[in-house]
Amino acid sequence: MALPIHASPLERVWHYCFLTICVLIFAFLIFPILIILPLSFNAQPFFSFTSEMLQLQPEAYTTKWYQEFFTSLNWQGAVKNSFIIAIFSTLISTFLGTLAALGLSRPDFPFKTTIMGLLISPMVVPLIISAAGMFFFYSRVGLQGTHIGVILAHAALSTPFVVITVTATLTGFDHSLTRAAASLGSSPTNTFFKVTVPLIIPGVISGGLFAFITSFDEVVVVLFVGSYNQRTIPWQMFSGIREQISPTIMAVATILIMISVALLVFLELMRRRTERLRGITPH
């Protein structure tokens, strides 16, 4: 949005005011995330900068919070649980969600809106309500405080993301491709694996990533459906913030930010691949 040459002085002033406002809002968005990185190296167990840190004295910085994260049994158990729960719930939700999306995107699917609404309801219902409902029900059937309980709960919460992403991929799907394959003598199974799958796989992978992140980040349901033995990284952070506040949380937060940056890059690459395959160039 370049300023036109004929802009009046008032417009010029407003233009720069507007840009300043935007810079400030972007700063508001990103500053709280960036601030965590230096704080995680604080030698003092505070959540703020010490004057030694501002003078850039090397002894004011430390990696001991990272060491604590990598050696503490509490945190290592949390990392293990987080991955176990996220991987299994992602497998369940990606498999079931992709199947359902394939069915839902068929043109003559009956009661589409109602069923779609029910299937994505776990995404809409506030987490505290899902958590309370699951807590009551899962404790009744003996799933409360088990890994299976948490995995099932997370799978339910993350299926909407898979359904939505894969359905979106399928709406852009050119059905003449499968017909072309069939006319060339390919069996339906062969067509599915050789034509359909390569085209929808980016959607499935990004749906799976959404599912993974949903489970990896989720804390409310883990707090209720799980117990100490199912503690995940967010669970441990939540109780850490509530009980004794230690900069280890900042170190963990930094590692999590790195993971989200990696995911963001990966998703962007996936998006470009899809566009390239479809022959759509970004404009």
Place this chain on the structure above:
Amino acid sequence: MADAEAENEVITTADGIPLKESLKKALWERKKTALLLVAPLFLFVMITFLIPIFDMLIRSVDNSIAQQQIPDVVVEIQKWELDSTELPDEATFQALVKDFKIGAKAKTISRLGRRLNYEQSGMSGLFRKTARKIKKLEAPENATEAMIAIDKKWGKLDTWRLIKRESGKYTSSYYLAAIDAQKNNDGSLSMKSEDRQVYLKLFWRTLRLSFTITFLTIILGYPIAYLLSTVKTKTSNMLIILVLLPFWTSLLVRTSSWIALLQKEGVINDILVGIGLLGDDNRLAMIHNETGTIIAMTHILLPFMVLPLFSVMKTIPPTWVRAARSMGATPFTAFVRVYLPNTIAGIGAGGILVFILAIGYYITPALVGGTKGTLISNFIAYHVSTSLNWGLAAALGSILLLIVLALYILYDKVVGINNMKLG
């Protein structure tokens, strides 16, 4: 003209089945395949999610505890009227002794005491005391006197009115409690006294904070969504990372960074003191109150506003505003009359989305809200895990669910759930 005869005949497929039937069959086959593909997920979501939610709705009216713990009393007390001025008859008291003996042995009777204590304080104590003493009572001839001897409250009409009132299979008392109302012993309804009202204020605070947060995300999201939609694609691809990175960063990471920033010994207070704007002894209290909840949640929910706004603004051709300007509109008029009305759909979509998310937020208010900045969800959590008043938790949850569903239907009207996009 040899074909004229064939036209009257039913058209069949190669195997002799009428075409219509064959087509119907083929269509049904396709529908069946589609349904079969969706069925596993549908069953899964049903069992792991929808039934638990339904179970919670049932729990909010469930009152089977009375029939489980004092089954004989429940039967006997049917004959007794709420407006009666006399105590229930001896048979009821005999039933009470019998039920209490069984319940005290199984150590379950105090649950009913806890349940009735929600309605009237002192009931839990009465039940515990009676359960302790009932063991020594050997088949009394006059159960009425024996029970009153254990505790005078058994001789009070109010105790019996409460038991009679809460002897049904279902109860509305959790919902009444959730809106600060109460059932009086004569069966009439009334609001609790002003100083004992908790939940109406809490619902009001939840709505007020959610509105404030939604409003702030619109104010902050609109300019940057506009900027993103007007710069070159390359620049906007770079800038949108600044929106997507917070979006993808763990909720707890963002909440803990706001604790680091806002607390008394935190970064912002340190800076303000450092540059001399603030004395060291009057640091700002920006956390563990409403301000903390509003700031942190606005930050966390801002991407949910920017992304829908951006996708709407991208579709508005810049020529429209230019056309308005060329015909003499001031920049302000051109914005208000041409640009703004075209972005209303985006504001609506983002606004409802942020509001739905804000109204049910739990983690952030729990960590930065203190006591003044907590929302309805924090009380639901409190009743589930601390006070163990699950019926009330379920009732509060059901009311919240109702509000969210209403908003969701509104969202569907504005955006359409089938158009929901991610990232």
